Amino acid sequence: MNLIEKIRVCEVGFRDGLQNEKTILSAADKAALIDRCAEAGFPVIEAGSFVSPKAVPQMADTDEVFRLIHKKEGTEYRALIANLKGVVRAAACGCTKVKMNVSASVAHNIANLNCTPAESVARFGECVSAAKESGISISGSISMAFGSPWDKEIPVAVVREIVEAYLRAGITEISLSDASGQANPAQVAKICREMKEAYPEVSWWLHFHNTRGLGLANVLAGMSEGFTQFDAALSGIGGCPFVPGAAGNISTEDLLHMCEEMGVATGIDLDAVLAASRRMTELIGHTADSYVLRAGKASELIREVPVRRK
Ligand code: ZN
Secondary structure, three states: OOOOOEOEEEEOHHHHHHHHOOOOOOHHHHHHHHHHHHHHOOOEEEEEEEOOOOOOHHHOOHHHHHHHOOOOOOOEEEEEEOOHHHHHHHHHOOOOEEEEEEEOOHHHHHHHHOOOHHHHHHHOHHHHHHHHHOOOEEEEEEEOOOOOOOOOOOOHHHHHHHHHHHHHOOOOEEEEEEOOOOOOHHHHHHHHHHHHHHOOOOEEEEEEEOOOOOHHHHHHHHHHOOOOEEEEEHHHOOOOOOOOOOOOEOEHHHHHHHHHHHOOEOOOOHHHHHHHHHHHHHHHOOOOOOHHHHHOOOOOOOOOOOOOOO
């Protein structure tokens, strides 16, 4: 197998995971666990979102979380925003990286915002200039890039239109997201190849949910096309409020374990992540969809070989 040498992983459990949890964690608990993740070696951590606290009460204290975390040199702490208010909140609490999102589903976008996805991105222009004035870097994400529960299919042309709208707005770091878990490896490889060829200036991220068990297979498909940046969530928490039966993000420890077994470097301490994932499940009060958290690492040998009784 032709494997890449190294990938970068962003821990998104604190945003994508916790926003779907009934239990609301305290800012202190979130910050402490974010600090543990930074120590474990994550290059990027999505620490929360600056969106309406009425719509997403789990993220209402993201400002406080940013004040509490001990920022580690070299670690990027990012937050999701939805509009200009988000940039203002980010600037006020020392957050220096924000991410905007648009759904590639035309049906979804028209129903909610009465405009096409590319028109939504054009409206982000004011956020981009405000962010730049405050010294905040900004990236973009495209959810439902591989399929949506409302559209028969998402034409690649629509995804390309959104990418181009982001580029026109001055955003060159873009994440392709499969929030509804509809992507398959062949499709991922095809779209990744097309995107990389058409927009070589973009720094790409891939974001997969494990709704139908294809999360890590989709990561491998992305890696095979030279994509090197992936989102994942501690213990596989998360979901998607619009998608019935949606599972969480791919679990961070499953992703790191796969990489470790295959010799792909991540720079992240898997044992520290397993401990952090265990802590996450304690805090939310239940386990999620993580295989390695349940079964342990493949390299961990059982001490005694079982002997069958005569
Ligand atoms: Zn997601």
